[in-house]
Amino acid sequence: MRRIAVDAMGGENAPQAIVEAVLKAKKELPETEFILFGDEAKLKELVGSDRERVQIVPTTEVIQDEDEPVKAMRTKKDSSMVVAANWVKKGQADALLSLGNTGALLVCGIFIVGRIKGVERPGLMPTMPVQNSDDGFNIIDVGANAESKPEYLLQWAEMASYYAEKVRGVKNPRVALLNNGAEFDKGDALHKEVYQLLKDSNLNFIGNIEGHELLTGKADVVATDGFTGNAVLKSIEGSASVIIHLLKDSLMSNGLKVKLGALMAKPAFKEVASRFDTAKYGGAVLMGLKSPVVKQHGRADARGIYYAIKQVDKMLAENLIEAFKEEFSK
Incomplete structure (x- = not known):
C-alpha cells in the first residue's frame, strides 16, 4: 500500500479543496492511503464518515506564506508541513504533497526528508x-x-x-x-x-x-x-x-x-x-530527495490538487526514487 502525506492546511483553498481532491483520488487509487495533517476538527468534518484509507494526524500550527522558511521549519515544529515531512523521513509515509510556502517546503524537503546520496543539489x-x-x-x-x-x-x-x-x-x-x-x-x-x-x-x-x-x-x-x-x-x-x-x-x-x-x-x-x-x-517536483516531495500551486483548486495526487502516486508506483538512489550512489 502506497502512503501519501498531505499538508492539508497549505494553500488558499485549504482544507476544503484538498479534502475534496483526496476523496476523489481515493476512489481511483485503491492501493493508496492518504494521511492528512492539519486541524483535526475541520478535517474530520470535511472527510465525514468516508474514512477508509484516510488517516488524520492533528497539528496545531500552519506555516504562512509570509513566514521565513528556515525559521518557520525550526519554530513551527507542530505545523502541518513540518510534521508531514517528519512522517516521510521516519518512513511512516512514502511521499509529501503540499500547497504551502514554497521556500518552507524546499527547506523541509532538503533538511528533513534529505537528499539522495550522490545528488549535489535538489532541483x-x-x-x-x-x-x-x-x-x-x-x-x-x-x-x-x-x-x-x-x-x-x-x-x-x-x-x-x-x-x-x-x-x-x-x-x-x-x-x-x-x-x-x-x-x-x-x-x-x-x-x-x-x-x-x-x-x-x-x-x-x-x-x-x-x-x-x-x-x-x-x-x-x-x-x-x-x-x-x-x-x-x-x-x-x-x-x-x-x-x-x-x-x-x-x-x-x-x-x-x-x-x-x-x-x-x-x-x-x-x-x-x-x-x-x-x-x-x-x-512541481523537488527532484533529488530520498522521497517524492511535490509542490502544487497555492491557488490550486480541487481539480489541480487531484492531478497532483495522481502525479505523486505514479512516481511511487514507478519506484522512481529507488532508481535515482541506485543511479546516483554509483
Missing part, C-alpha cells in the same frame, strides 16, 4: 504546456537554487529525463539547455561548460534552446540554472494571464458582432484553453 521541476501536444515539457531548476554549478545542471537533466520517460511516458526524451543562443559557444562560462557535459553524457541532448522556443515542443526536458528558470517560469505564467485577460476584455467590449464571432469561435477557444491547462500536469 525544482514543473511540467509546462507546449503548442502542438498534450505531452508538455519539464524544466529544471525553477528556483530551488539561486546559484548553480555545471554538475548540478547535468544531474538535474539526468533526473528530469528519467522522470519524463517513466512518469510521463516519453521515449528517449529530448534534452535541451536554456541559453541565449542556439550555437554551442553561446552563453557564459557556466552554460558553455554545461553544454559540453550534456553533449558528452548518455542523454538525448539536442543542444541549446532559446526562450521563445520553450512552448513550441522542441524539447521534452529543459535544463537551466535556478535563477534563470524561476524568472522564465514567472514570465510564462504572467504573460499567459495577461493575454487571457486582454482577449476576454477585447471580445466583450467591441460590440455585438465581435461577441457573436466569439460565440462561434468558442470551441477553438476551449481547445486552446485545454492545451494550456497547467492543472492537468500536477505540481
Whole structure:
C-alpha cells in the first residue's frame, strides 16, 4: 500500500479543496492511503464518515506564506508541513504533497526528508504546456537554487529525463539547455561548460534552446540554472494571464458582432484553453530527495490538487526514487 502525506492546511483553498481532491483520488487509487495533517476538527468534518484509507494526524500550527522558511521549519515544529515531512523521513509515509510556502517546503524537503546520496543539489521541476501536444515539457531548476554549478545542471537533466520517460511516458526524451543562443559557444562560462557535459553524457541532448522556443515542443526536458528558470517560469505564467485577460476584455467590449464571432469561435477557444491547462500536469517536483516531495500551486483548486495526487502516486508506483538512489550512489 502506497502512503501519501498531505499538508492539508497549505494553500488558499485549504482544507476544503484538498479534502475534496483526496476523496476523489481515493476512489481511483485503491492501493493508496492518504494521511492528512492539519486541524483535526475541520478535517474530520470535511472527510465525514468516508474514512477508509484516510488517516488524520492533528497539528496545531500552519506555516504562512509570509513566514521565513528556515525559521518557520525550526519554530513551527507542530505545523502541518513540518510534521508531514517528519512522517516521510521516519518512513511512516512514502511521499509529501503540499500547497504551502514554497521556500518552507524546499527547506523541509532538503533538511528533513534529505537528499539522495550522490545528488549535489535538489532541483525544482514543473511540467509546462507546449503548442502542438498534450505531452508538455519539464524544466529544471525553477528556483530551488539561486546559484548553480555545471554538475548540478547535468544531474538535474539526468533526473528530469528519467522522470519524463517513466512518469510521463516519453521515449528517449529530448534534452535541451536554456541559453541565449542556439550555437554551442553561446552563453557564459557556466552554460558553455554545461553544454559540453550534456553533449558528452548518455542523454538525448539536442543542444541549446532559446526562450521563445520553450512552448513550441522542441524539447521534452529543459535544463537551466535556478535563477534563470524561476524568472522564465514567472514570465510564462504572467504573460499567459495577461493575454487571457486582454482577449476576454477585447471580445466583450467591441460590440455585438465581435461577441457573436466569439460565440462561434468558442470551441477553438476551449481547445486552446485545454492545451494550456497547467492543472492537468500536477505540481512541481523537488527532484533529488530520498522521497517524492511535490509542490502544487497555492491557488490550486480541487481539480489541480487531484492531478497532483495522481502525479505523486505514479512516481511511487514507478519506484522512481529507488532508481535515482541506485543511479546516483554509483
